[in-house]
Amino acid sequence: MKNKKFNINKLVRANIAQLKPYSSARNEFLELNKEMIYLDANENPFDNSLNRYPDPFQFKLKSKLSVLKNIPLDNILLGNGSDEVLDLIFRAFCEPRLDQIITMPPTYGMYKVLARTNDIEIVEILLTQEFQIDTNEILKNIAKNTKLIFICSPNNPTGNLMDRKAIKKILKNFEGLIVIDEAYIDFSDSESWAREIINYQNLIVIQTLSKAYGLAGIRLGICYANRKIIEVLNKIKAPYNVNQLSQDMAIEVLSKNKELSKQIVDCNLNKQKLKNVLKQINYIKKIYPSDANFILIKVDNARKRYNQLLENNIVVRNRMDEPLCANCLRITIGTQNEVEKLIRTLKKLDS
Numbered sequence: 001m002k003n004k005k006f007n008i009n010k011l012v013r014a015n016i017a018q019l020k021p022y023s024s025a026r027n028e029f030l031e032l033n034k035e036m037i038y039l040d041a042n043e044n045p046f047d048n049s050l051n052r053y054p055d056p057f058q059f060k061l062k063s064k065l066s067v068l069k070n071i072p073l074d075n076i077l078l079g080n081g082s083d084e085v086l087d088l089i090f091r092a093f094c095e096p097r098l099d100q101i102i103t104m105p106p107t108y109g110m111y112k113v114l115a116r117t118n119d120i121e122i123v124e125i126l127l128t129q130e131f132q133i134d135t136n137e138i139l140k141n142i143a144k145n146t147k148l149i150f151i152c153s154p155n156n157p158t159g160n161l162m163d164r165k166a167i168k169k170i171l172k173n174f175e176g177l178i179v180i181d182e183a184y185i186d187f188s189d190s191e192s193w194a195r196e197i198i199n200y201q202n203l204i205v206i207q208t209l210s211k212a213y214g215l216a217g218i219r220l221g222i223c224y225a226n227r228k229i230i231e232v233l234n235k236i237k238a239p240y241n242v243n244q245l246s247q248d249m250a251i252e253v254l255s256k257n258k259e260l261s262k263q264i265v266d267c268n269l270n271k272q273k274l275k276n277v278l279k280q281i282n283y284i285k286k287i288y289p290s291d292a293n294f295i296l297i298k299v300d301n302a303r304k305r306y307n308q309l310l311e312n313n314i315v316v317r318n319r320m321d322e323p324l325c326a327n328c329l330r331i332t333i334g335t336q337n338e339v340e341k342l343i344r345t346l347k348k349l350d351s
Ligand SMILES: *Cc1c(COP(=O)(O)O)cnc(C)c1O
Pocket: 080, 081, 082, 083, 084, 108, 152, 156, 181, 183, 207, 208, 209, 210, 211, 216, 219, 220, 221
């Protein structure tokens, strides 16, 4: 949707629109670069580097991201993993028992769990056989109470990017919010949708430090969106939702861009190497194209192969119960050593 038609008040839940947010001590007074005596938050005054509450708006970390991604600070919200960001979006915009969302299975399981938790109806429109968006079917199923459409690109568990034209078409024809989950975007050569928030006011792009950035343990999710959307989410988030250790660690890792790009190159090399071997194995029926750090494969008997790998101390993800994923296993790309062990085991099972 282009700028003029966008009306945040039509989307946000009435109780949230009226909500006066809790104002924390650090919220009301945070003056950077100034030696103040802080007697406002009932903290322990003895310095151990973590005795103070963290910055509720993560100014330093956001500034770093803002420069790296070339996106204004006011268009960024950070959460305790993308899972928190997704939860905030549900709670801000979806009225329990009245609103609905659209997802495109097979896809990330959290959209459904969050919808169920918040008592929101889910309309599931399967991807096509090629795991692409069924645009016409989506457009047909948009209803008055459709608040959110989730697009995961590259998609989990299939690994592929979603067609840009299909996404554009939905962006232009839907008046609710479109959430593009880009957890794996850093592994792909394709450009992020994040900068498109300038052109589409109803677009929310979600990224995470859990995958390519190697920081799943600190729980840091990133949301890029129009300022009005960010303001609503800021209103309902817990005041200190990103802890000090996570903020510090994220700043440190974001400053080491070179090491990260090397890891991504290595990961993609290992992926290619694994792919070449998978092609030669008889019980592997299909290898799906991947722009992420995992590969989805179809085998002769997923349960059997999953268990055989397990007996060899290798854990993959069995996705055979997902729609369009009969007999499919999802394999994460490990280190060179791990990939070599996996290859030896897969070959052993073949004979
Ligand atoms: C791994 C993953 C995430 C990351 O979630 P975090 O809470 O940030 O760790 C988000 N979306 C998808 C599709 C994922 O696969």
